[in-house]
Amino acid sequence: MEKRPLSFYVLAVFFGLFVLFLYGPTLTIGILSFQGPGGGLTFPMQGVSLHWFRELFEQQAVGDIWGAFRRSFVLGLMVMITTVVVSVMAGLAFRKRFKGSAVLFYMAITSLVIPSILISLGVGLIFNQLGLKVHWATSGFGSQLTWTLPFGLLIMFAVFNRFDKSYEEAARDQGATHWQTIRHVVLPIIAPSLIGVALFGFTLSYDEFARTLLTSGSYNTLPLEVFGMTTNVTTPVIYALGTLTTLFSFGIIGAFMLSVWIAGRRRARLGSDAGKGV
Amino acid sequence: MAMSRHVSGWLQAAPLTVVLGGFLIAPIIMIVVVSFWGATEYSIYPAFQFDNYSYLFGSAVVWKVFLATFKYALITWAFTLAIGFTVAYFLAFHVRSQAMQTALFLLCTIPFWTSNIIRMISWIPFLGRNGIANSALISWGVVDQPVEWLLYSDFSVILAFVHLYTLFMVVPIFNTMMRIDRSLIEAAVDNGASAFQTLRHVILPLTKPGIMIGTIFVVTLVMGDFITVRFMSGSQKANVGRLISNDIALLQYPSAAATSVVLLITVLMVIGILLRFVNIRKEL
Numbered sequence: 001m002e003k004r005p006l007s008f009y010v011l012a013v014f015f016g017l018f019v020l021f022l023y024g025p026t027l028t029i030g031i032l033s034f035q036g037p038g039g040g041l042t043f044p045m046q047g048v049s050l051h052w053f054r055e056l057f058e059q060q061a062v063g064d065i066w067g068a069f070r071r072s073f074v075l076g077l078m079v080m081i082t083t084v085v086v087s088v089m090a091g092l093a094f095r096k097r098f099k100g101s102a103v104l105f106y107m108a109i110t111s112l113v114i115p116s117i118l119i120s121l122g123v124g125l126i127f128n129q130l131g132l133k134v135h136w137a138t139s140g141f142g143s144q145l146t147w148t149l150p151f152g153l154l155i156m157f158a159v160f161n162r163f164d165k166s167y168e169e170a171a172r173d174q175g176a177t178h179w180q181t182i183r184h185v186v187l188p189i190i191a192p193s194l195i196g197v198a199l200f201g202f203t204l205s206y207d208e209f210a211r212t213l214l215t216s217g218s219y220n221t222l223p224l225e226v227f228g229m230t231t232n233v234t235t236p237v238i239y240a241l242g243t244l245t246t247l248f249s250f251g252i253i254g255a256f257m258l259s260v261w262i263a264g265r266r267r268a269r270l271g272s273d274a275g276k277g278v
Numbered sequence: 279m280a281m282s283r284h285v286s287g288w289l290q291a292a293p294l295t296v297v298l299g300g301f302l303i304a305p306i307i308m309i310v311v312v313s314f315w316g317a318t319e320y321s322i323y324p325a326f327q328f329d330n331y332s333y334l335f336g337s338a339v340v341w342k343v344f345l346a347t348f349k350y351a352l353i354t355w356a357f358t359l360a361i362g363f364t365v366a367y368f369l370a371f372h373v374r375s376q377a378m379q380t381a382l383f384l385l386c387t388i389p390f391w392t393s394n395i396i397r398m399i400s401w402i403p404f405l406g407r408n409g410i411a412n413s414a415l416i417s418w419g420v421v422d423q424p425v426e427w428l429l430y431s432d433f434s435v436i437l438a439f440v441h442l443y444t445l446f447m448v449v450p451i452f453n454t455m456m457r458i459d460r461s462l463i464e465a466a467v468d469n470g471a472s473a474f475q476t477l478r479h480v481i482l483p484l485t486k487p488g489i490m491i492g493t494i495f496v497v498t499l500v501m502g503d504f505i506t507v508r509f510m511s512g513s514q515k516a517n518v519g520r521l522i523s524n525d526i527a528l529l530q531y532p533s534a535a536a537t538s539v540v541l542l543i544t545v546l547m548v549i550g551i552l553l554r555f556v557n558i559r560k561e562l
Contacts, residue, residue, distance in 0.1 A: 122305020
């Protein structure tokens with residue numbers, strides 16, 4: 001192997017500092033959430049304790065964070081499933097280059113770049129004028145989809161740009177119907193990418209703030225609850241909450257990555273042995 | 279009987295169309311309509327008047343806030359681009375094993391899937407009056423009084439933007455760099471180009487589409503933001519998003535809607551210009 005140039009070491013240090021910049025603050029509040037009962041929002045640590053984590057389980061100290069967590073979790077699953085199904089269907093549709101697809105594509109881009117608060121305001125106004133109650137599972141759900149669907153769609157574009165059409169042609173040549181081709185050929189091939197779409201759908205919903213702000217009604221989702229806490233909670237309990245939900249996010253991300261890895265292994269193991277026996 | 283691909287295409291795209299129609303297009307129309315309405319202290323009423331717009335364009339404060347919004351976008355863009363390009367360049371051209379590349383790339387993207395609000399909160403112990411940064415500066419003898427402008431200032435707002443959004447630059451730039459044909463770089467080196475010349479004349483031009491996509495993300499996220507500015511400036515600084523959210527808090531929906539319309543037109547114009555330089559669908 002050739003010798004590394006000096007620039008490699010300089011850039012490696014830069015990269016290391018960048019990672020520190022990304023994770024340092026999160027690690028810091030992770031440490032500070034174990035602050036002793038008398039400790040404050042910054043160093044020094046006044047002893048080490050689980051005091052602030054215990055506080056999270058006391059209604060008076062933090063409000064209804066567990067209810068908020070449940071709602072965010074359910075909403076995340078709803079958004080995740082919808083995002084996967086709708087993105088795959090739209091991805092298949094866009095391959096056909098149907099008339100008017102450019103308009104729909106620009107709508108999706110607009111959905112991605114529009115300031116989130118506009119969605120919040122617009123949806124809130126519509127529900128208001130129609131005399132409907134905003135609720136996280138209706139207006140909040142729809143508003144979040146305007147954020148997750150464009151990501152899902154862009155991933156589907158990336159997937160289908162790399163998709164080898166000869167697999168489909170082979171299936172059709174052997175008499176598969178259109179639906180059979182999708183069900184037994186296309187979907188299994190793109191399955192690992194769909195796990196990626198699901199990850200985007202769940203996490204973007206779980207962390208969404210601005211689009212849910214005016215559309216979730218009287219029951220807060222977790223990010224709204226956390227934001228509410230920043231204005232009136234001045235103890236490390238907010239760090240404990242931050243640490244717990246970050247750990248939860250890491251767990252979710254880990255689970256998705258693990259399933260991608262397992263799917264890859266399974267494919268390698270069960271994949272066709274055509275040609276290997278020759 | 280085979281359906282026309284136009285019909286079956288629209289059928290498959292129907293769910294997407296319905297969602298975007300109901301929760302993107304309808305809200306935009308609603309905002310445009312309400313921007314002409316009037317408001318009392320506690321309610322809004324249908325009307326067709328230009329009061330909201332004439333107030334908006336007549337107010338010096340509003341112009342200043344729009345200017346501040348562009349300032350945030352521009353400074354954040356410059357930092358995220360410089361950092362994002364460097365990180366992507368290191369990953370794409372200096373890390374040799376593919377497994378290592380994937381691992382480091384994931385390391386850079388994981389924070390994207392965690393909560394922005396918590397990532398903002400996590401700056402407090404660093405930047406506060408008695409925070410880590412100030413303690414370090416004092417113990418090193420750089421300053422003898424705590425620096426006041428670390429938290430609740432333009433500095434902390436931009437720091438948070440860079441922290442939150444640099445990965446929107448890293449990902450598309452890395453993606454474009456990985457697709458550069460390595461023989462082009464070899465050719466440049468064989469012809470005697472220095473590493474810097476290769477970077478400047480081969481890699482940089484070929485990376486432009488990725489830079490454009492990253493730019494679109496960062497610029498729109500910063501221009502449409504209201505929560506980062508509010509939180510990181512301790513409500514002492516303003517951008518357009520905060521104007522809107524303040525009006526909403528005061529139930530002045532028509533005024534919020536008019537500001538929203540102007541903001542949306544501004545953002546779409548910026549994006550329209552950027553999209554002239556890149557074909558997003560081809561670059562994915």
